[in-house]
Amino acid sequence: MASHGVRGRSGGRPTLEEVAARAGVGRGTVSRVINGSPRVSDATRAAVEAAVAELGYVPNTAARALAANRTDAIALVVPEPETRFFAEPYFSDMLRGVGAALSDTEMQLLLIFAGSDRERQRLAQYLAAHRVDGVLLVSVHADDPLPDMLSQLEIPAVISGPRSAAETLTSVDSDNYGGARQAVEHLIGRGRRTIAHITGRLDVYGAQRRVDGYRDALREAGHEVDELLIEPGDFSEGEGRRAMEALLERRPDLDAVFAASDVTAAGARHALREAGRRIPDDVALVGYDDSAIARHMDPPLTSVRQPIEEMGRRMIDLLLAEVADRRPPASRELGRSQVVLATELVERASS
Amino acid sequence: MASHGVRGRSGGRPTLEEVAARAGVGRGTVSRVINGSPRVSDATRAAVEAAVAELGYVPNTAARALAANRTDAIALVVPEPETRFFAEPYFSDMLRGVGAALSDTEMQLLLIFAGSDRERQRLAQYLAAHRVDGVLLVSVHADDPLPDMLSQLEIPAVISGPRSAAETLTSVDSDNYGGARQAVEHLIGRGRRTIAHITGRLDVYGAQRRVDGYRDALREAGHEVDELLIEPGDFSEGEGRRAMEALLERRPDLDAVFAASDVTAAGARHALREAGRRIPDDVALVGYDDSAIARHMDPPLTSVRQPIEEMGRRMIDLLLAEVADRRPPASRELGRSQVVLATELVERASS
DNA sequence: AGGTACTGTGGGAGCGCTCCCACAAGTGAT
DNA sequence: ATCACTTGTGGGAGCGCTCCCACAGTACCT
Incomplete structure (x- = not known):
């Protein structure tokens, strides 16, 4: 434990x-x-470090932020209501990845929801105040x-x-097209003929x-x-269920379903059960995300894995690079990166 | 959209x-x-507000924090690894409640995990730097x-x-003792005779x-x-399963289980299924938390509801009061509040 | 001997606020 | 008219840093 040593005024923390x-x-x-x-000699550095340790000095972030015009914080903005955030493992997996990548850094992470208009309002204020880098x-x-x-x-x-x-912003994504193809090709390879697809929110690219990917995989297989x-659908469980019911009504002969997320697949599973279809005997089911849900489902769900942890790490790397670039405001428009990471099909009992 | 108006220096945001x-x-x-x-006349106030709107002025948080020695931020510290946080609905429900309570405020919420030693280290630094109020x-x-x-x-x-x-700190809690009694009394009322209990982490009060509560309810019923x-157990699903297996081995004649959390109950359900016990016909099951899991379980789980949203709100109220009290450093030790909120049994098909 | 170039260091200026003291102007009792 | 308040306002000082300029010291050329 550091001794607290001499103080300028009582109660205050030591200053520079x-x-x-x-x-x-x-x-200086x-x-x-x-x-x-x-640009400091070794001897001086040692002396300063000793003084820092003796006094238990910790820099004052507010003063630093004010003087240097940076905050050492970044925000993870989720344009969805909180409920959705917690319901979808995709978000929390992403948060975990980002958090892990950030823990090597001095940067602080802020989690901001911007689902409601009210929250949007606050966010705008927040950004206008440049409270994050x-x-x-x-x-x-x-x-x-x-x-x-x-x-x-800016x-x-x-x-x-x-x-x-x-996209004009720097982006990181998994290969959604390729992932979908993997899923559908897998189902075709297992001899399924009538493969349905429950989509995600179609206003998400x-x-x-x-x-x-679903379409092209089918076409190429003839x-x-x-x-x-x-x-x-919209990635949610409720819509997965509803969509499955609609599909069963329209095409009772279907023998496979590719769902745009694991949560959607969970909803579809419910509907299939209620309709008396066995998985995978009657209908094969494949999800997307390879989240915890996939592993725990009954039967365990075949799913397309996205390297979310890796995605988080890449996002942080790119963002920190942009933040650093900012200081010399020279090179702008130097070609935004668009990173795309490969997916992997994890086969389980549902297909 | 606010016009940006005149600027002192190019690129800068307007200042006070x-x-x-x-x-x-x-x-001033x-x-x-x-x-x-x-202490401002109405006319002056109006003039200032007009100027603020015209310039799109947003206060600089860093400057404010430095001058006023406060940060307008509070931290939610979770002394668990991230994985645990996301696995347990209790935490995310709590976060939601706190977030909701805070959205009426100017306060910012920081989510900090302190599961590993490394994270602890960072947290200590963080707190020492007084980065939160x-x-x-x-x-x-x-x-x-x-x-x-x-x-x-301090x-x-x-x-x-x-x-x-x-407890010396101000605390908010639900009535764990009463909630457990409700659960057990309910099971007794349904005619169950051999009621087991899978506990949470016993180092949590x-x-x-x-x-x-479990013990006293049984005793009082004779x-x-x-x-x-x-x-x-330890509130986790895995331990719930393991504990259930152990209980079935020791007391194969049990006809009810009270689990210390819904997640634990989910684990217990797996074990019961594998042992061929039907719920609730053979064994009745009651959980704790009334989280989303309880509603989605098959069969839906009877559970003790804690008013988590309300708890979050009360915690915020009490904390903000303490933060405000701080400025005049007079009245300390004025009796820490210990708030306890009532629970409610939500009956479903599992019991 | 004088230049030129670096390295390491000290400290002034200033970041954008809040706090607080000073003070003008108004109000009412004496 | 005088004093004692109250109300509203302006602006100096200062929060704890970073940035940057100045300068001493050393080194290595001419």
């Missing part, structure tokens, strides 16, 4: 100045040591004004799941790409695409 | 000073308006040094789930209280308490 006095150096030198500048945007809808607002405010931002093929086998 | 100039008043007056001081502590173990650290640093804190009957019917 006090550390400087203790170490017999100037304020202490600042250099704290910030890891190389950068923003991570997760699962954005096609018509969301948030990305443009960020561009306008706040570094990375988006997970681009809004379109022409990734959901569209999964539909594209199947024709029956639009009656495609039912729009 | 600029607003003051625009409104034709002094800096603008500050008073921004902070809602009553107050702390919400969730699910603390009996021997956790965190609360004492907070007292030492950081206002509210704890959800006191560490013992003699609330888990102990549930055991106490049953004797068989220690073989009590199996310690």
